[in-house]
Amino acid sequence: MLMKNIGFAVALAAALFLPIAYIGITPAYAQEAASPQSKTIENLMTAYSGEQNAHARYLAFARKASEEGYEAVAGLFRTVARAEQVQYEHHAGVMKKLGVAPNSVIEAPVVKSTRENLESAFSAETYEKDVMYPAFLEQAKKDNVEDAVDAFKNAAAATGSHVRLYAMMVNSLTLSKGLVKDYYVCPLCGNVIDAITSSVCPVCFTETKKFIRIK
Ligand SMILES: [Fe+2]
Numbered sequence: 664m665l666m667k668n669i670g671f672a673v674a675l676a677a678a679l680f681l682p683i684a685y686i687g688i689t690p691a692y693a694q695e696a697a698s699p700q701s702k703t704i705e706n707l708m709t710a711y712s713g714e715q716n717a718h719a720r721y722l723a724f725a726r727k728a729s730e731e732g733y734e735a736v737a738g739l740f741r742t743v744a745r746a747e748q749v750q751y752e753h754h755a756g757v758m759k760k761l762g763v764a765p766n767s768v769i770e771a772p773v774v775k776s777t778r779e780n781l782e783s784a785f786s787a788e789t790y791e792k793d794v795m796y797p798a799f800l801e802q803a804k805k806d807n808v809e810d811a812v813d814a815f816k817n818a819a820a821a822t823g824s825h826v827r828l829y830a831m832m833v834n835s836l837t838l839s840k841g842l843v844k845d846y847y848v849c850p851l852c853g854n855v856i857d858a859i860t861s862s863v864c865p866v867c868f869t870e871t872k873k874f875i876r877i878k
Contacts, residue, residue: 700761703806706799707758710818712767713795714751717787718744723772724780731777735844739832739855742846742877743784743825746853750818753852757810778836785829792822820866821854828855847874 698704725740755765774780796819803811828846832839848855852867859871 700806700808703799703803703808703811704758704761704763706802707754707761707811707814708763708766710795710799710815711751711754711758711765713791714747714754714818715767716770716772717784718747718751719769720772721747721784723774724777724784727774727780728777732840733777733836735839735842736777736781736832736836738844738846738877739828740780740784742848742855743788743828745875745877746821746825746848746855749848749850749853750821753814753818757808757814760810761808778833781829781833781836785826785833788822788825788829792819792826796822817852817867821849821852824855824866828857845876847871847876849873850875 721740721744725737725744728734728737728740758765775783796815800812800815800819803815844857846855846857847859849864849867849869849871850873851869852864854864854866856871856874859874861871863870864874
């Protein structure tokens with residue numbers, strides 16, 4: 664009888680305390696996996712880091728273009744660098760709202776000839792526009808993170824302008840030597856234009872009079 668009671672007491676204690684102990688020792692990876700936003704937060708961090716590195720790379724490419732006498736190309740690189748800053752600051756803001764501190768490692772840019780730098784920038788922006796941002800956008804929709812949906816949608820569309828302008832410059836590089844050209848960047852989405860032909864940004868509807876001209 665005594666043994667039976669002891670056995671019952673042990674079983675009761677186990678039934679009462681084991682679930683409590685289990686909840687208390689849930690490992691960190693299990694908690695992360697449970698977060699419905701974890702994948703989108705990871706994507707925001709990837710985009711933030713990618714845009715910060717692109718910003719540093721395009722400023723280095725601009726210096727090289729100036730050295731080689733391509734002032735119009737240097738102006739385009741400086742303007743797109745500013746656009747990347749608009750985008751990484753926006754991604755950082757979304758992460759902060761989600762309670763996550765933005766973090767990235769800036770790698771030393773690999774600088775080649777201006778033609779190679781333009782081709783490399785064109786490829787990087789094309790990847791962001793066609794592959795990275797569309798995938799991140801779909802995930803953000805699944806995770807139901809509205810601010811990230813807006814950020815990725817605008818970044819993809821604005822990055823399209825970077826692709827177009829880099830492609831145009833690759834095709835007219837020789838002709839552009841010695842010329843100076845104006846470019847303007849949208850302070851809200853990072854869209855870049857080479858002429859102000861409408862009153863609002865075609866991506867985010869910010870007034871074009873607020874666009875920044877980069878010198
Ligand atoms: Fe815009």
